[in-house]
Amino acid sequence: MKTTIKEYQKHNSFVQFSSNFEKKLDSTLFRINKIIKDSKYLNQVEKKYSSLVTSIERDLFLKKDEKKSKDFSLSQHVVDEIGTLENEEILKYLIHRYRYEVFPEKQILDNYPPYLQIEPSSICNYRCVFCFETDKTFTNKKNGFMGTMKLELFKDIIDQAENNVEFISIASRGEPLVSKDIDKMLEYTTDKFLNLKINTNASLLNEKAIHAILSGGVKTVVFSADAADKELYAKLRVNGNLDTILRNIENFNKIKETKYSEKKIITRVSGVKVDNNQDIESMQNLWKNLVDQVAFVDYNPWENVYGREHNSVIKPCSDLWRRMFIWWDGKINPCDTDYKSFLSVGNFKELGISKSWKSNIYQSYRENHKAGDRKVLTPCKSCVVT
DSSP: OOOOOOOOOTTTTTTEEEEEEHHHHHHHHHHHHHHHHHHHHHHSSSSGHHHHHHHHHHTTTTTTTOOOOOOOOHHHHHHHTTTTTTTHHHHHHHHHHHHHHHHHHHHHSSSSSSHHHHHEEEEEOOOTSSSSSGGGHOOGGSSOOOOOOOOHHHHHHHHHHHHTTOOOEEEEOOOOGGGGHHHHHHHHHOOOOOOEEEEEEEEEEHHHHHHHHHHOOSSSEEEEEEOHHHHHHHHHSTTHHHHHHHHHHHHHHHHHHHHOOTTTOEEEEEEEEEEOOHHHHHHHHHHHOSSEEEEEEEEEOTTTGGGSSBBOOOOOOOOHHHHEEOTTSSSSSSSSTTTTOTTEEEEEHHHHHHHHOOOOHHHHHHHHHHTTOOOTTTTGGGGBOO
């Protein structure tokens, strides 16, 4: 029997976000306005994206009395990301951000995904209550889902992504710092992407990992934490200890200040909102002196997606036009809600990024979603992400 379930908008899923946004937005727009009118920067834009600059300018500087609705605007974390960039990088960043924000809404397919998530490890040392790592059929090593990516495979992925995909996440189903090659991986990403993000629970954030993050290509580091209270933290992030996390992040900041003071990197604590006792004020009070941003995202019930009843969601999933996932073994997947890879379109080693992204099987998933026919796909028929 089908049940009606609220849709989950994964994109821009922050429900509470704390940073000095209002103070930064006006100065950021002023800076963009100067750059977008300067032929020196305009001449650096790829010809195929020149029309996007016009669209970006129209949306960002639309007069209040004009009736046209905006397709594109600057969110809080985007303003912070722009603040880390040189003037020469701004238009390129905005173009690729437009691809990430607007192309999925208009179902425009480019040669490469706007966003790529690379999984160094599917293994995690935590068993968070809201995560699919609690699924023992997934974490059972005999079932083949657990592993860590080989360095050469990672380098091959980065080589294909460079100059084609500008937004990269080093994380997916597992904890990336589990990988013994994470330092070499991050070193290989240096100066290659406009924004490269790593998500970590920070439990394995030792000095080696800290130096790897700060010396490599990381532009945003997200420490995943959901509470300011030790007991609640341990309840949500099973196997975790809040005191350990605090010490590790304090050490991260100490090393950054003493060894990498010129490094432009954004730090964020981001939690999943699953308990009524979680609140942004207590999170802000605990973390505000340790990180640049504090955020909550809405809970998405993905940890049991294969066991849930079919639902009535028919809106297409925007991730089919927004991002691609590459697992530790090279398997390519259109989403991480499908953590067992029912929808895998193939392997990077055979197809590569662009061919996979435009492949017939990937396109068939898009057509199913566009037709309101998610019910023919597993786990799309039980998923609420749009």
